[in-house]
Amino acid sequence: MTETIAQMHWRALDREGEDKCRLAHLDAGYMLVGHARFRESDGAWAALDYVVRTDAAWRTLSADVTGTVGGAELAVKIVRGETGWRLGDEIQPQLSGCEDVDFSFTPATNLMPLRRLPDVGRLTTRAAWLRLPSGDLRPLDQSYTRERGGIIAYTAEQTAFATQLVVNECGFITTYPNLWEADA
Template sequence: MTSVLWQASDGGSELCVLDRTDRGWRLTGTVLTHDEGRPMEIRYAVSVDTTWATTDVEVDVSTAGGPSQALTDLAALWSGEPRPPELQSCVDVDLSFTPATNTLPIRRLDLGIGEDAEIEVAWLVWPDLDVRPVRQTYARLGERRYRYTQDDFEAEIQVDENGLVLEYEGLWRAVARTEN
């Protein structure tokens, strides 16, 4: 089990845990953030198989003092139900409110230094909470450095030995980390 506490450039924070399971791996996290001045809590869990392909996604969003909203449409994409045609080729999920889901393609693609790959992911857009397919490129720059590109956005990502983000250029940085 590896735990990391991230600080966001917008003042938010997140506690993320990566656990090995008998079927693969599971990322769980709690994000504390805000939307239009309202405090928000987002809890998520993403399960992957031994190849790091997404098998299950759970996301719950709560406004401070308000009810929790489970995003069932997102979970349905990995429930065995037929996916919408535009999302059928998506192996990975990208939850835009956390750097945790960058771990999934980094581990699944297993790029060599100097290699890159373009993938299509099911992207959960924050704060709209819409799911849409997007193309992303991961390029491995060094032992633990990657360049991530989506549309006209580009950032360098530094990861630990598990592929968990330590520094996401301009957006997130790890402030504490433990491994058991």
């Protein structure tokens, strides 16, 4: 049985687009279901649907992404099991140590590490980073530091990206500077 905990709707700031998602509580964890639509750099529209399933400690168990991006169909199934991460049927040894998924096209997947972030302090984690349009997975080392109120300092090591995120009481990002902003 699922119970909806929260819903979010973001609009893209760097291009035309939006993302809507719903967070639900499941018997043994949580499920994030979303729909991202955005204009790509070539002017075409991408349309992606995603589902992320986590355990009760907010660590990713599996994720699915389907839709169109880069003018092509995309269907990705990612599973974390006892033998490691799999993309479809293929084991992904480069993802050893990853606890989360990070989809490059939505702020929704930052929710899992943000829910594990202590009230005071810092969380470092490694995510299985789904890049588009290729659909390949790479490790992405991230750190989140709670600064004051709902402001979180975020860094991604492999890309040297750093910003300050604003989050709400559920842990969803409400402001991702220059990329996403939650609708009121």
